[in-house]
């Protein structure tokens with residue numbers, strides 16, 4: 001999509017605004033499917049935590065995607081969007097047995113990531129088909145907060161605990177139909193995926209009734225022009241070959257599953273914000289926008305560098321700016337960033353705003369969450385209205401007047 005379209009949407013729907021390009025989501029989905037076309041049974045489960053707007057879930061459902069969920073609320077949203085329960089995977093971490101039981105009763109595929117719950121669940125429901133999340137202890141990922149497969153990670157059942165795991169499965173006679181791993185996000189090196197896959201293949205040999213292997217996700221996407229990214233096509237070629245060979249060895253055609261979030265939606269998203277103030281100080285020039293880390297937390301949380309363009313004046317002379325938000329704490333989106341000269345009222349466009357942006361937004365400072373628009377067939381469709389003061393008050397219960405007087 002083009003800057004002039006974004007500018008027109010900011011005028012039509014106001015700022016700040018999230019915009020998603022449907023065509024980009026569809027092309028990423030097709031790209032991943034094509035890269036693994038040599039695998040007969042491939043399943044892509046969209047990791048909806050990345051961007052959980054119901055319209056986005058519907059768009060991916062139309063393409064044939066399943067869903068990867070991490071909470072019962074995500075499962076409910078998926079069902080609401082029209083997904084059949086058997087198209088939904090549930091991969092929680094640290095949730096109660098009760099929540100797992102509730103989701104299981106909905107007919108959703110359960111993925112268990114610790115031995116305590118595995119033993120309790122297996123004892124109660126030996127016939128339910130269960131997937132197990134293995135922690136392969138591979139250090140991978142673009143940031144400590146999104147590296148989840150290492151030795152100190154709280155995720156998954158350690159691959160070194162396989163003997164105990166197998167004992168639980170044998171004792172409870174539970175039905176293990178799949179094994180899963182997810183080592184982190186923003187993994188560039190495909191050798192990391194291939195190495196971790198070997199660990200999963202080895203673990204798989206311990207289970208006789210498998211139907212699928214789930215390799216999680218973690219593909220790195222480019223954040224600006226000429227940026228590095230996971231070579232999906234090469235990974236597809238190498239992993240498909242190895243996966244098919246493993247199936248022959250295992251004696252059964254298994255389903256290969258991926259659960260991408262960022263890969264499908266990151267590049268499709270744009271965050272548009274208006275410059276409220278240009279402030280020259282002794283050390284820099286601040287461009288202060290009508291938003292903050294309440295709407296886009298990734299730069300403060302992960303140190304993410306979102307590419308920023310001044311789409312109101314794209315041809316101006318470049319200058320160095322610190323782009324900051326209006327939150328009452330340090331709230332920096334970019335430091336010393338070259339952007340074409342900014343005037344108050346200009347619209348800045350943040351790239352890669354599809355994944356973990358709106359879905360991590362909050363009402364901090366009692367600000368409204370922005371609207372969301374899906375750009376499809378050359379038209380902007382409002383898929384979430386801008387919040388109002390009623391949304392801030394919703395569920396708040398004021399004290400009776402008498403109780404507030406001392």
Ligand SMILES: Cc1ncc(COP(=O)(O)O)c(C=O)c1O
Nearest residue numbers: 047182185217218259260261262
């Ligand atoms: C279990 C699991 N699967 C899939 C994903 C999606 O990862 P990504 O957005 O890097 O594709 C995550 C991300 O946190 C995850 O925890």
